[in-house]
Each structure stands twice: as C-alpha cells, then as structure tokens.
Amino acid sequence: MNYALKIRYIVTYQENKVIIIENGIILIDGNKITDIGNNLEIKDREVLEFPNHVVIPGFINTHSHTAMTLFRGYADDVPLNRWLNEYIWPMEAKLSGKEVEIGAKLAAIELILSGTTTVNSMYWYPKNELIAFKEIGVRLMSGPPIISGVSDLSSSEKLVNDWHGNNDDMSRISINPHAPYTVTPDDYTEILNYKNSYNSKSNCPNLKIHTHLAESKLEMQLISEFSKDKGFEFSDSIKTPTQYLDSIGILDVDLIAAHAVECNDEDLQLILQKNVGVSINTISNMKLGNGIPRIKEMSANGLKISLGTDGPAANNGFSMFETMKMSSLTQKSLYNDPSLLSADKLLMMATAGGADVLGWKDIGTIKKGNKADLTFINLNKPHLRPILNLQSIVSTIVYSANQQDVSDVMINGKWKMRDGNLTEYNIDDILNEFEVCTKNFFDNSKN
Numbered sequence: 001m002n003y004a005l006k007i008r009y010i011v012t013y014q015e016n017k018v019i020i021i022e023n024g025i026i027l028i029d030g031n032k033i034t035d036i037g038n039n040l041e042i043k044d045r046e047v048l049e050f051p052n053h054v055v056i057p058g059f060i061n062t063h064s065h066t067a068m069t070l071f072r073g074y075a076d077d078v079p080l081n082r083w084l085n086e087y088i089w090p091m092e093a094k095l096s097g098k099e100v101e102i103g104a105k106l107a108a109i110e111l112i113l114s115g116t117t118t119v120n121s122m123y124w125y126p127k128n129e130l131i132a133f134k135e136i137g138v139r140l141m142s143g144p145p146i147i148s149g150v151s152d153l154s155s156s157e158k159l160v161n162d163w164h165g166n167n168d169d170m171s172r173i174s175i176n177p178h179a180p181y182t183v184t185p186d187d188y189t190e191i192l193n194y195k196n197s198y199n200s201k202s203n204c205p206n207l208k209i210h211t212h213l214a215e216s217k218l219e220m221q222l223i224s225e226f227s228k229d230k231g232f233e234f235s236d237s238i239k240t241p242t243q244y245l246d247s248i249g250i251l252d253v254d255l256i257a258a259h260a261v262e263c264n265d266e267d268l269q270l271i272l273q274k275n276v277g278v279s280i281n282t283i284s285n286m287k288l289g290n291g292i293p294r295i296k297e298m299s300a301n302g303l304k305i306s307l308g309t310d311g312p313a314a315n316n317g318f319s320m321f322e323t324m325k326m327s328s329l330t331q332k333s334l335y336n337d338p339s340l341l342s343a344d345k346l347l348m349m350a351t352a353g354g355a356d357v358l359g360w361k362d363i364g365t366i367k368k369g370n371k372a373d374l375t376f377i378n379l380n381k382p383h384l385r386p387i388l389n390l391q392s393i394v395s396t397i398v399y400s401a402n403q404q405d406v407s408d409v410m411i412n413g414k415w416k417m418r419d420g421n422l423t424e425y426n427i428d429d430i431l432n433e434f435e436v437c438t439k440n441f442f443d444n445s446k447n
Helices: 066-071 079-091 097-113 126-136 155-164 187-203 217-232 239-247 267-271 282-287 295-300 320-334 343-349 353-360 392-400 427-445
Strands: 001-016 016-031 032-037 046-057 059-064 116-122 139-143 171-177 207-213 254-258 277-280 303-306 374-378 406-411 412-419
Touching: 001 059, 001 079, 001 392, 016 392, 046 059, 046 392, 046 406, 059 254, 059 277, 059 303, 066 097, 066 116, 066 126, 097 116, 097 126, 097 282, 097 406, 097 412, 097 427, 116 171, 116 343, 116 353, 116 374, 126 139, 126 155, 126 171, 126 254, 139 155, 139 406, 155 171, 171 187, 187 207, 187 343, 207 239, 217 277, 239 267, 254 374, 267 295, 277 295, 277 353, 282 320, 295 303, 295 320, 303 320, 303 353, 320 343, 320 392, 343 353
Parallel strands: 001 046, 059 116, 116 139, 139 171, 171 207, 207 254, 254 277, 277 303
Antiparallel strands: 001 016, 016 032, 046 374, 374 406, 406 412
16 A cells, blocks of 8 residues: 655654654655655555644564563562562463463554554564564564573574564564573573574574673672583673673674663673663663663763563563653663753664664664654644644653554554554454453463
C-alpha cells in the first residue's frame, strides 16, 4: 500500500539534532519512506490526515525478556540475586514453548499499544517468541540465554540459519551469553569466534552479542564464586566486570551491554574504545535496588547509548515514555543539575540510539529510504497542552506524554494501530488466552 500522510508535526534528526517539520507530508511506498517534507506531489496513493498529531520514529527497546509478561507481579520487592535464584529461575525451568509463545504475543501487543516497533529480547524458547512476534508483526531481535552447563551455542546457531534477517528483515537473532557470572571465558570465546566467523562470511546483517554487564554491586563477587565453581582463574588485577569481559576479548562493536550500572571511569573508557553499545534500563535497576547508571558520563564521553525496559517482571512494563522520563530525572537529581540529559537526547536514545546499538541501519529515524516504522501521538489532550513552540513538542513527548497518548502505529509500512485500536487483533481474545495460560501454568507449577 502507498500512502501520503499529512501530519501536523514530524520529528526528524539531522546531525544529532532534532528537526521538526510543521504541516509536513510523509510518502510511503510499501514498507519504505520515499519522501518527507512540505508541498510534496501526491498522486496514486491513499491520503491520511493527522491534524492534531506528532509523529516520531517507532521506539526501539534494546533490552528485554518479552515473555516475562508471564511473571509480571510475581517477584516484586526483592533484590536481584534472590529475585533470580528463588523466584524467576525456578519458575522458568518449568516453562514450555507454548507459554513463552502466548506470553510473547501479549508482549508484542503491549509494545504496539505503547508505540514500540522494535525490541531486543533474550529468553528461553526463542523460536516460539519469534513465531509470536511474526504473527503480530513487531520487529524482533531475539535469542536464547547461554548459561554454561545449562545451555550452549548450538541452539542459537540453528536459529541464525533459520531466522536471522528473514521475514522481510523483521526477525533477527542475537547471541546471548547471559552474564559474566554465568558464562565461562571458554564459552564467551566460542561465542565471539562464531560471531566473527559468521560476520566475515555472511551477506546477512551482522550478528550481535547481547549480555548483561555490571548490573549490580555484587557482580564481581559472583564472578569470583563462579570461577571457583567452574575451575577457571582470572588475574587479580581485574577489579570490575567490564575489565573482566575485556580480558576475554568480548568487548567490541558487536556487543550490546545491558545495564552497565557499576562502571567506573576506566570501564567507560573501555566501552568507548571498543565501541560497545549500551542499553540503559533505569527503571528495572531502580526497582531491583541496583543503583543508577552513569548516563551523564556516558553521554559526555560519546558512548553509544540506547534505552531498554528490561523484562516486565522487573519493570513491570514496556513503556519507553516512562523509561525516557525516569532516565532524565534520575540524572538531574543524582547530579543536582537540571540541564542534564535534555528531552532531545532522550528521544534520540529511545529511537535512533536504539537502531545504532542494534546495528539496524534502516530504522530509528524518519528519513527517505528508511523502513516505515512510525509512532503517532495525539496532542489533543489536556496534559499535552500548550504547544508553545516547535521545541516544546519534544519536551512534551518526554516529560508529559504517556503510552495512552499513542493513537496510531505503523510497522514496516503496515498499520498495527489506528485511532487507538488494534487493526488485526481483538485484545480481549488475547487477554483471555493469556489469563488461561498463566493460571494453568501457575496451578501446574504447584504440583
């Protein structure tokens, strides 16, 4: 389908700056943006008007565990180590692909409703996750966790062959070593060698490695305990998880480091020098009592920064609006400086920054030639007025808007939501399926 979208405000980026086009037009042919501007020639296409709206690139969530919708509200108000060992991991061991597929389907719907068009997820039974996202039509990067002694690289290799870059490039695979305290240096090295070999030979998009890193103050202690358990050693000079991964060689341009909360100045320089992409997950870090990432220093040093929500058992949702706002406010409060992390920077981190970190080159920005992944926000709401000037629109998006203000969503040139309603699915049917699934799962888990 070819469209001409007439929109009150269009948010674009040029040279790392936000540019807003007023009363603009976006031309879409199939799944791509073919032109953007004012007074464009319109013929042989459907014309749609959005007189009270601002359109932004679809949000890109760079770290999540989507099917953890199944565990939302199950393990709140406990620290990370107990959260994993006493609650989440024992229940995940009882999962089947069926539950993951249904949980992922609900996640995909929730992402659409909140304006997110791409998500990067690490979870069990990723084939079922991929099937669910393909059905709903949300862009997904996914792969199973690799945990030494539990799961290995082989399951990821098959997914790469079957899914990576397929489904009109709506599906990509990442290699997901869980964390430095669950993956041995030998397994990290095997993953690195596989990734490098694949990227040197394949015509598909480059594979990414996605790992948790420096999520809590306990991480070096956990690495030390893990090394004794698995019978390997590392140098006494290594003092941080980031230095530890660097000693293995895993820090490089294809690494997505989720969290990076406990990073000192030397760590941040290592991340910068190796061109590692960072996924900031402010809300889950705060909820689990793991501190606040040093976004001020990351931004000042020029690191590749994006935003993630983490899984809905740790957040407890997928709202990138909340993530943008909280990421900004925590930095302003932490450093007693209200000028830190402007609304412009936060919006770019949540869109173009995500595309950069994931290596997905034709999304994240509204420009000619990019995929038509668009999120429309209805500004005709009391809490989104007044519109003082063009610059105030971005502040309104970051500090005032919420996911209920998303009116329309297009992914890969297809409408997924129009006027606040899903275009292809009945949400009551999906909720009923999910409720039956979760009730049965928890009931059976007691046996």
